[in-house]
Amino acid sequence: MALDKSEVKDIAHLARIAIDEDKIPEYASSLSSILDLVEQLQSADTDNIEPMAHPLDATQRLREDAVTESNHREEYQSIAPATEDGLYLVPKVID
Amino acid sequence: MSWETVIGLEIHVQLATQSKIFSGSAIKFGAEPNTQASLVDLGMPGVLPVLNEDAIKKAITFGTAIDAKINQKSVFARKNYFYPDLPKGYQISQLDLPIVDKGHLDITLEDGSVKRIGVTRAHLEEDAGKSLHEDYHGMTGIDLNRAGTPLLEIVSEPDMRSAEEAIAYVKTIHSLVQYLDISDGNMAEGSMRCDINISMRPKGQEEYGTRTETKNVNSFRFIEKVIRGEVIRQIDELEAGNKIHQETRLYDSVKDETRPMRSKEEANDYRYFPDPNLLPVITTDEYIQTIRESLPELPGQKIERFQKEYELKEYDARVLAASKAVANYFETVVTTSGAKAKLAANWVTSELLGALNKAGTDIQHSPVSAEHLGELLQRITDNTISGKIAKTVFEAMWNGEGSADDIIEAKDLKQETDSGAIEALVDEVIANNPAQVEQFLAADENKRKKLVGFFVGQIMKASKGKANPQQVNQLLTQKLK
């Protein structure tokens, strides 16, 4: 399975990762070789096999509906890149 | 060409739990920004979600109320996309195996006809935070208090054919979730938000047209406006020979128009996959049965009961039961007043709802409580005041001048029932109007009925409206012979 340049660009956009134009061929080649490795999966006979999402057959435990958290805004925002009036700041959002 | 409108709705209902769906943060509306955002809500490195039991319970409650199939194995998945109000870069939602599967809901239209609307599914998910667009030096502020609030997304079949049907459907859901006590249904605070899917097709055609989705519409009025506007826009496009683009649109309530959403222009690839931090939710038959058995009385059942128990007309029963709060108010008035239910129904539907509507507020914020209105009606029933005076008293109560009894006392509005005093007034009016007496005595039965009104009016005026009208009538009939 070989990825072409435009596919690499599309995935990079989906993952919000900037890739320099001149590095795209390198990515295309290393990603393609990983996909070749992954391609071996197609040899497995998985008819009638249930997908396995978790290593153990456990079920979700439920939490009692209770407020257990308190305000730690100052502390949590002390490690934020940009805040003002208790808000996290980002470049202007256009809906 | 004649067009048919096809509407499907996705309604996001905020569930009225104490804490968030995957963390122990409070979800109080209006808190200072980011003061209800915990490590989990902020998507800090290394944090993990744990599911709130009450969110599951409320979702199943809704499912049982719409006769839906409950998926006893339900799975949470990640919906991946980047947005600053989405701290983890994915939203925990459900794709395959939503908690609530197919169900249905009956809506009543204005002509009294009933239509069944299919519900495709209802799934649980976490809400996102809010972007505040006030200008912070050209930046946008992000408040994550709302991030992680439990939402039930109720997806309808494309079964609605007009704005009226869509509004009736939303109102039915709005009323139902309040009846079930699973949401406060406060639309102004965003507790219920609609995504409206609209498409047009030539009448008679089976195949659906291309649809648009207008996101986050949060009032009945706006829903109506969006649908009417979008229907016209789409018909104009189609009749001009243009194609409808499948797109997401936003409603601008100031300009009263929808426009394509710029940020979602690209087709999103959400890369859903089961959230490895959460295991399948398994619910037992017993658990579902317990919820089913503890369902409260639902709107339809209440309307029937009101007609039977209180002998109300269907229309009145429907108005009263449309909202759980109004229905509860009405029943409290009946019990506190001991008055005839019909009287209570009239007062609630016309006086109270009229005043609330005029003041632009709702019953939860009524200045006159059900108990106080009940006391007022009690005074009508026990003849302390007349129905007409009661309206004056109600107005004073509305203005916060005190309880019915306080106002009656303070304004001296008590009905005069002392027969001696009334007789004196009757005698005085007869004595002062000899010409009218003569006219009355000369008239036949029919005319007399009209003429007696003059005397009643004079007597009521002299008593400042307080004389008991029955007693006045009785005395006049005796004396004018």
Next chain:
Amino acid sequence: MHNKTLVELSQQLSSGALSSVELTQHYLDRIRQLDPQLNSFISITDELALGQAKAADERRAAGSAGPLTGIPIAHKDIFCTKGYRTSAGSKMLDNFISPYDATVVEKLNTAGTITLGKTNMDEFAMGSSNETSFYGAVKNPWNTDYVPGGSSGGSAACVAARLAPAATGTDTGGSIRQPASLCGITGLKPTYGSISRWGMIAFASSLDQAGPMTQTAEDAALLMNAMAGFDCKDSTSLNREAPNYTGELNNSLEGLRIGLPKEFFKEGLDAGVQQVIETAIKEIEGLGASVKEISLTTTELAVPAYYVIAPAEASSNLSRFDGVRYGYRCDNPTDLEDLYKRSRSEGFGEEVKRRILIGAYVLSAGFYDAYYVKAQKTRRLIKNDFDRAFTEVDVIMGPTAPSAGFALGEKADDPVSMYLSDIYTIAVNLAGLPAMSVPAGFTAGLPVGLQMIGRHFSEPRLLNIAHQFQQATDWHKQTPEAFTK
């Protein structure tokens, strides 16, 4: 004193022969003096350590000390430590001062251990050589031209060089066992769900599991008693009573049935490694065990399945690093898109970006079924394969890694050959099983680890086998002379 095990140090502290402050200072001095040659630490937390040591000595004086009170250890820099940088080996989190403690850290703090520092690791635990760290490669103390393995390479190297008596690690596809093997120490990856993942920076959530990295199996058991247990903050935490991990150490191996998967001894396995493993297994046979060849037919499917599932989960887990609430943010972003793209491409290293892209690709529309669903079905085949094997045998043994290590830079430009170095360890994570790597000998001067894989929840038995093996051998006592003489 640095050649002593946890158990021996615990006895010394308990007898009063040594104070925790003395012990802690000794290790801190060693780290300052020797770590520049290894680069096994990202942060050295002297102040925290000495404060904790003083408190531990006071606790001991008050008569309320436990077996781990006052014992210095190192934490892999993937575990959040409140008030201290937790970087996950990434530029992305170089400025991240954690506002909270991981459950593992909290539990060990409660048991009284001392945090010497945070150990180096492959960036976000993605790597098998510790060369992907933003803080530079870690060197193998047995030969500083060689890699220590990864991703818990810093933890393995510092324990091997006796810069810390023990360390914590995490294992997603072999990240405890492979570096333990390459550095000649003991490492345990427990059953998935045994140790809480709360506060452990996620790589692939359905595979990640923390565990101890120590000199001996007995030390690992001691740490497990403190680290394992149910945590209500982790939905995947096992809701069952944790066993007593030291309880079965001295049981006999009489009657133990060992399975050797023929697929683990095929071409690709270094001859020197093979010889060490065969000798070690003979040794265990001599302790009363029986050996039989088995087949794990899905062995070759494990790496491909893993390189779908792990990157898929990782691509989503790493989306939170967006430059908004914490961590690296690019300079002067022109708009939102620019903020995301530049923060992420400048903050993440090459291997991490590669895996994020692979993950996004296999989950994207049109490929989800062919890759992700297929991999999840294959995952079940792998688990079924193990289940079948465990009806015949009690433990599966083989090499931890196909070679005794490789030189720095040797595989850095060839991701696929790097991925294949985890061929014997990856299936264990997919199936959620417990497994250990135990020092079993040397080839060409480099240590070789014996891997032992058990049924779910069989850690006490694995620790028992490893302990008995270590009673009969002294490979685990060998130390790299350059650092320990």
